[in-house]
Amino acid sequence: MDTTGTADDTTGTLDEALERIHLSGPERDGWLSNHAPMAVEALVRHGQARTAHRWLDRYRDRLEAMPGPDTPVTADNWRAALGDPRRIADWARHFERETAERPWREVLAEWWPRLLPGIAGGATHPVIRVGHAVRTLLTTEPTGPRVTELAHALGYWAARHQPLPGTRPPADTAAPSSAAAALDAVPAVPDQSGGINHRLEQLTVVPAWPGAPADPDTAHARLRELVRASTHRYAGFGHGDPVMLVHAATAPNAVLRTLPALPRELWAASLGAAWAASAAVTAAYSPAEPVPYAPAGQTPEEIFERAAAHGDDHTIKFTDTALDVGDGTALAAAVRSIELNVPFL
Template sequence: MDRHDTNGTLEEALERLHSSGPERLGRLTNHAPMVVEALAARGQAGAVHRWLDRYRHKLEDFPSPVAPVTDADWPQALGDPRRAADWIAYFTRALSDRPWREVLATWWPRLLPGMYGGSTHPVIRVGHAVRALEREENEPRLTELAHGLGYWAARHRPVSGIAPLPGAPSAAASLDAVVPLPDPRGGFPDRLAALRHLPRWADEVTDPGTARERLAELVRAATHRYASHGHGEPTMLVHAATAPNAVLRTLDSLPRALWVPSLHAAWTATAAVTAMYAPAAPVAYAPPARLTAGEVLERALAHGDEHVIKFTDTALDAGDERALAAAQRAVELSEPLG
């Protein structure tokens, strides 16, 4: 049994959630599976069902199927959000027939170019599911991976037509070099379609070990940056850190040959989110108190917002004082869960 969750609470929560769809209102993501995994992983299993009770008004029923996805016709169903139930059923079958790491290795390179759909939430959900499975493999956790991969396939959306701009040696400096959208309008899909330029960064990397190091650097830089730039859009800018961290968490479950393309896709996601939601100017930020990691997590849980909890989870992975300050900033900027 998972040492972080010794009473099966995560399994109970996932089973409770798998009758719900991956979205609500046709476009907003169901964050509950990701949050309950984060809470269980951080030793807060006792708070899982209380948090779910607060969030349940945001859940919708599981969508209706359209037609089965098959090995022969899956390319035609890729990126069709109406097929979410079909894709989840497809991955449920695949994971019952083959080891989960084998399924993940097959589908990761197919899905990775479209990690920008669903505001990057699908890859984040997969990252949480993989972390749970690395701790313990059981049916609810495998089902959660099927839901995450199915959501990703249904919301698969590549980006194209983006010209490279000069970057900088470090991730932080290259994020500073990102040019904000000149006229940001609409939601994530509209802004993503309007992107025309992003700076290069780490495109010379070919070694898997180096790719892992640079990806960790990117997560740290994006987490730190939130403290001074998060006011641009407090909810959406957390994804600049949580999306690459989901990729980083998945690397050890993937063949090393997939690590370099994973780094490049993660950089595009982080740079794109930065460009789409950049504030007019940064602010100097110092947290009101120096808190321990446990205290920061307690504040995020009391606040309750799903993005705050997930961003805090990523900040705890980074683990340094600047990352914890960024998590406190997220608490300050975001609306608490009602």
Template sequence: MRDTTGTLDEALQRLHVSGPERLGRLTNHAPMAVEALAARGRPEAVHRWLDLYAPKLEEFPAAVEPVTDANWRAALGDPRRAADWIGYFDRRLADEQRPWRDVLAEWWPRLLPGMYGGSTHPVIRVGHAVRTLLETETETETGTERGAGAVEPGSPRLAELAHGLGYWAARHRRVTGLTPLPGAAAAAAALDAVVPIAVRDGGFPDRLDRVKDLPVWAAAVTEPDEARRALTELVRAATHRYATHGHGDEVMLVHAATAPNAVLRALPALPHALWVPSLHAAWTASAAVTAMYAPDAPVAYEPPGTFTADEVFERALTHGDEHVIKMTDTALDVGDERALTAALRSIELGEPLWRSAG
């Protein structure tokens, strides 16, 4: 349910004076979390949540040199150029002759091979931005003077897509040299076949360097509709798996589900020709995160009761942690009882926002 109160636009404007990261490496999750709150029908909670999260925000970074159509390759993957990249996409998305879908379609194949930088947060931020833009199009499809699916130039929602794409370009990082291992037909079994890296310490970039072997899954998929079905299966499997494996790292293992779900959310805005490579990149991301943070053994988990989807999301909001909110948002996309159980597990494992903010 799209927010029609204007609260999301206000929150995004409030956030766009902040940078995409803090402390030089940690992601600003606020734009993703407030979009999830608005999308789940809780706009009245947006600013209250944001007030709690505000101490974690940092000022927007300084620009270095404008990114242009001529020099962008030299700036790709340079986190010092985040402001330059965001400015570039702001300019591209401000062009009324170029719909946002066209900009996304042009840049998606350039950015997709590097979706592993920034702990996969950039593609997740883009997925949230695309969901909002698609919902905006649906709301304005009838009766708008600007035509079906219009999004006003200068909209905070277009600006949010610019921030997401710019962050992705600045943190662009490839995964190369992987050795394929025997996989499985089903996504859940393929995730079970992932072999954890031998040394599981250090941050995301260090661990990612140690990922050398991943099982093969969905390699034979060649048709767009097959890719969408497979990606949906992967999101479901990774979400379900969190309930029994999330204790390996309650924060980072969230991304095994939320990163492929971000790709799934973007598919309707992308040309069909990009759906199959998007599936393969999403599998690599989910499997790599699994390899980097998997626990030594699963642990059975029984939820504390039976709850509706709305009740689970209310619990996530009360908890407040940004990863818990995003995990629950993805669990609600999956929509079954096992997914809600995984969301409840994330609530149990995560540190509440009011505690970390205090």
């Protein structure tokens, strides 16, 4: 694995890129997510710092200015502002203040259980952005731009907070024994047309995995299993929707990356939310049948270099997750994402 990652970035590339990104809001065209902070973090992490600014130059046409503020979010009114995308700037400013006044871990621990039920918000992009920000803060110096990135990520999640529709386990059905079996058992939503909100509104039944509540260590192990299974699944099923299905893996991996920064008593609930997000995306977009796929035939470094050259933000992020998993099937899945998604050139 390439060791010239974010922790060794002495060029200031990541901070410079984040400062550029923070002039923009987290969305464009009213709802499309700004993927720049996540993609840039992954590029720098995997030794592609030299390409980060060039990639961002190409991406700048997809950035919009941060919306104007409305009313400050406070300890008294935050519940009313939760899930209100019109308050994106208010939420960003709130978390900028919070992380300026208190350690970032303390802010994260307070807000994680409040935000976790809304993990599906913004098609899971906010929690993914949080995962990238926390990974950087856990492994590098907590510079101003890196802490601000966490603040903006949390603010985006709060503004797009969206609980999943009420679901229930299938009647008289035992919980699948593995994450892979549980994903295989997820029934597709009836109407596979329309956007993610239309699809998620149809969710009524999901398999109950994992079965019993987990202690923290078991929750951590099961979450790793879920990330591995959802990454592997993309290799055969990614053709159903090559962009959206990456989130079945990248969303739970964002939660996994965040666990070390959280109190252990929050780990079991984090597993439950990660499973709900992965199952929901699987139900919304997974095709009926898998297709064959070939072995990767390249090293992890070569595959990530291909993803960076390909340039698609979802491909970069999914390849980043596949390299976290690191086995042959995960690398084959990363190659599939390069093959299936449209290059961003």
